[in-house]
Amino acid sequence: MDWRWDFTFEVVLPRIWQAAGVTVWATVVSFLLALVGGLVLMLLKTHRSAWISRPATEFIEVIRATPLLVQIFFLFFLLPEVGITLPPLTTGILALAIYNSTLCAEVYRAGFQAVPSGQWEACVALNMSTYRTYKDVIIPQSLPPIVPALGNYLVAIFKETPLLSFVAVAEIMQVSKLIGSEYYRFTEAITVAGIFFLVMSLVAAFLIRLVDQYVKRSILH
Amino acid sequence: MIRFDKVLKAYGALEVLKDLDFSVEKGEVVSIIGPSGSGKTTVLRVLMTLEDIQGGTIYVDGEPLNRMDVNGQLVEASKAHVRRIRAKLGMVFQSFNLFPHMTALQNCIESPIYTQGLSKAEAVEEATRLLDMVGLADKAGHYPSQLSGGQQQRVAIARTLAMHPEVLLFDEPTSALDPEMVGEVLSVIRDLAKSGRYTILLVTHQMGFAREVSDRVCFFDAGKMVEEGVPGDLFGNPRNERLRQFLSKVLEAS
Numbered sequence: 001m002d003w004r005w006d007f008t009f010e011v012v013l014p015r016i017w018q019a020a021g022v023t024v025w026a027t028v029v030s031f032l033l034a035l036v037g038g039l040v041l042m043l044l045k046t047h048r049s050a051w052i053s054r055p056a057t058e059f060i061e062v063i064r065a066t067p068l069l070v071q072i073f074f075l076f077f078l079l080p081e082v083g084i085t086l087p088p089l090t091t092g093i094l095a096l097a098i099y100n101s102t103l104c105a106e107v108y109r110a111g112f113q114a115v116p117s118g119q120w121e122a123c124v125a126l127n128m129s130t131y132r133t134y135k136d137v138i139i140p141q142s143l144p145p146i147v148p149a150l151g152n153y154l155v156a157i158f159k160e161t162p163l164l165s166f167v168a169v170a171e172i173m174q175v176s177k178l179i180g181s182e183y184y185r186f187t188e189a190i191t192v193a194g195i196f197f198l199v200m201s202l203v204a205a206f207l208i209r210l211v212d213q214y215v216k217r218s219i220l221h
Numbered sequence: 222m223i224r225f226d227k228v229l230k231a232y233g234a235l236e237v238l239k240d241l242d243f244s245v246e247k248g249e250v251v252s253i254i255g256p257s258g259s260g261k262t263t264v265l266r267v268l269m270t271l272e273d274i275q276g277g278t279i280y281v282d283g284e285p286l287n288r289m290d291v292n293g294q295l296v297e298a299s300k301a302h303v304r305r306i307r308a309k310l311g312m313v314f315q316s317f318n319l320f321p322h323m324t325a326l327q328n329c330i331e332s333p334i335y336t337q338g339l340s341k342a343e344a345v346e347e348a349t350r351l352l353d354m355v356g357l358a359d360k361a362g363h364y365p366s367q368l369s370g371g372q373q374q375r376v377a378i379a380r381t382l383a384m385h386p387e388v389l390l391f392d393e394p395t396s397a398l399d400p401e402m403v404g405e406v407l408s409v410i411r412d413l414a415k416s417g418r419y420t421i422l423l424v425t426h427q428m429g430f431a432r433e434v435s436d437r438v439c440f441f442d443a444g445k446m447v448e449e450g451v452p453g454d455l456f457g458n459p460r461n462e463r464l465r466q467f468l469s470k471v472l473e474a475s
Contacts, residue, residue: 121271122318126332126384127307136331140322219322 001187008188012179016192019175024200026093026171027158033097034157035150038104042112045105063102069163071095076167092164099160100153107149111142140219147215151208155201172196222247222282222388222420223268229276230263230444237263239444240277247387250414250421252431252452255441256467261424264441265390268422269312270303281306281388308336311386315393317373319365325352325376326361329383337384344383351379355409371402378409389413391423403427410434428471432456440464 044056063071072095079086115138123133162173176189223245230238237260245251253261266272268279270286279286288295289302319328329348333339352361355375365373374394381389391410395403407430414421414434425431431438432452439449440461448461459465
C-alpha cells in the first residue's frame with residue numbers, strides 16, 4: 001500500500017484537525033437543539049387538544065419516514081426559494097436538529113411514561129403546577145432511562161455529520177474528499193477521517209457512561 | 222363540605238358510579254366500605270380530580286369542583302378554579318406515592334414552598350413539626366427506600382398535612398402494609414380523626430377501625446351507596462342483604 005507519512009502529517013492532519021472543529025460544532029449544536037426540540041415536540045404530541053397533538057404527530061411521522069439526506073437537500077434548496085438564505089452549515093445543523101428532535105421526543109415520551117402513575121397522582125393531590133410536576137418529580141425520575149438513550153443519539157448525530165458534505169459544509173468528510181481530489185491521494189485523508197470518527201465515538205461513549213453512572217447514583221439511592 | 226350530585230363516572234359502557242348522591246358534613250369522619258369494584262375508591266379519585274366525571278356535579282364547600290359559575294352559567298372549570306378548590310383537599314394513597322428521589326423532609330416541603338409560597342425555613346419548620354407528630358422526627362433525612370412501609374405512609378400523611386387541607390381523603394391507607402405496620406398508621410389516622418380539625422373520608426377494609434373512628438359508615442355496592450348509618454347500626458343491624466353478605470364474608474376472613 002502506498003502510504004506517505006510526510007503527506008499525512010503536513011497536509012492531511014492540519015486540515016482535518018480544522019475540519020474536526022466544524023464536525024464537533026455541528027454535532028454539539030444540533031444535539032442541544034434536538035434535546036430542546038424533542039421536549040417541545042413531545043409536549044405538543046401529548047397535548048390534550050387534538051388541534052395541537054395531531055399536527056405534531058404527523059410532523060414526527062413525516063420526518064421519521066424520510067431520509068435525513070433528503071431533508072438536508074430539501075432545506076438547502078427549498079429555504080432560499082421562500083426567501084431564507086442560510087449558510088450551508090446552519091442549514092445542515094437545522095436539518096440534523098429537526099431529524100433528531102423527533103427521535104428524542106420518543107425517548108422523552110417513553111421515559112416519562114415509565115414514571116409510575118402514582119407519582120403523577122401525588123403531584124395532582126399536592127396541587128403542584130405542571131411546571132413543578134415535570135421539573136421536580138417527573139424529569140428527575142425519568143433521567144435514568146433517558147440519559148443513555150439520548151447519549152446514543154449524540155453519537156448518532158456525530159456519525160451523521162458527514163452527510164453535510166453533500167451541501168459542501170467543510171466538515172471532516174468534505175475536507176478529506178477535497179484533499180483527495182486536490183492531490184489525487186485519498187488513502188491518507190479517508191483513513192485519518194475514519195480514525196478520527198472512531199476515536200471520538202469511543203471517547204463520547206465513555207463520557208456518556210460516566211454521566212449515566214452519575215445520574216443513577218444521584219437519583220436512585 | 223362535600224356533596225356529590227347525581228355524579229356519573231363511566232369507562233365506556235362500564236358505569237363505576239351511577240348517579241351518585243352523597244354528602245359529607247364539615248368535620249365529619251366518614252368511612253366507605255364495600256367489595257372491590259363497588260366504586261368506593263373512585264369516589265375519592267374523582268373528588269381529588271385524578272379522574273374526570275361524565276355527569277353530575279361535585280361540590281366542595283358549596284362550590285362546584287368541575288364547573289364554575291360565570292355570570293350565572295355553569296361552565297367547564299378553568300385550571301385555576303380547579304386548583305383553588307383542590308387546595309382544600311388532601312389525599313393519602315394506598316401505595317404512599319412518595320417521591321423516591323427526595324428525602325422524607327424534602328417530600329414534605331416541596332409543594333408548600335412552590336405551591337403555597339412558603340419560605341424554605343418556614344416549610345422546613347412546619348414539616349419537621351409534622352414529621353415529629355407522626356413519630357418520624359429522626360427519619361427526616363431518610364429516602365423512602367430506606368423506610369418501612371408504615372414509615373413511608375406516615376411520611377405521606379405528614380406531606381399531605383403540610384398543605385393544610387380541610388378535607389383528608391384516605392384511600393385504603395393500610396392495604397399495602399405488612400400486618401405489623403398497620404397499627405402505627407391507624408394510630409396516626411385515629412389522632413387526626415379525634416382532633417376534629419379535619420373532614421375525613423376513609424376508604425378501608427379495616428372494619429374494626431372504621432367502626433371505632435367514624436361518625437358515619439357508608440356501604441357501596443356496584444356504583445351506588447346502598448346503606449349508610451352510624452357505625453353501631455350499620456355493623457350491628459345491617460338492613461341490606463348485600464351488606465349482610467359482605468360483612469359476614471369479611472368477618473369470616475378475619
